Amino acid sequence: MPSERYVKLFRNGRNQALRIPREWELDGDEAIIRREGDRLIVEPVRKGDLLMLLAALQPLEEQFPDLDDTLTSLDEVKF
Secondary structure, X not given: OOOOOOOOEEEEOOEEEEOOOHHHOOOXXXXXXXXXXXXXXXXXXXXXXXXXXXXXXXXXXXXXXXXHHHOOOHHHOOO
16 A cells, blocks of 8 residues: 555645545544644544553462561651
């Protein structure tokens, strides 16, 4: 697939728009657009990716050490 295509810009009411070629369509119905110099970067909104990742993680079998046992008692701290 080519990494570059010429597209036509057009007006949609007061907004400028462009048609995204079918082979480059984004998933979903929302996108994020940002400007970097004279470039416009368009990315799909990825909802729930972190939650899906966390749900897929297996529980840890390892026990965490009790760090409080190694701390100096507040009664022994001199201010």
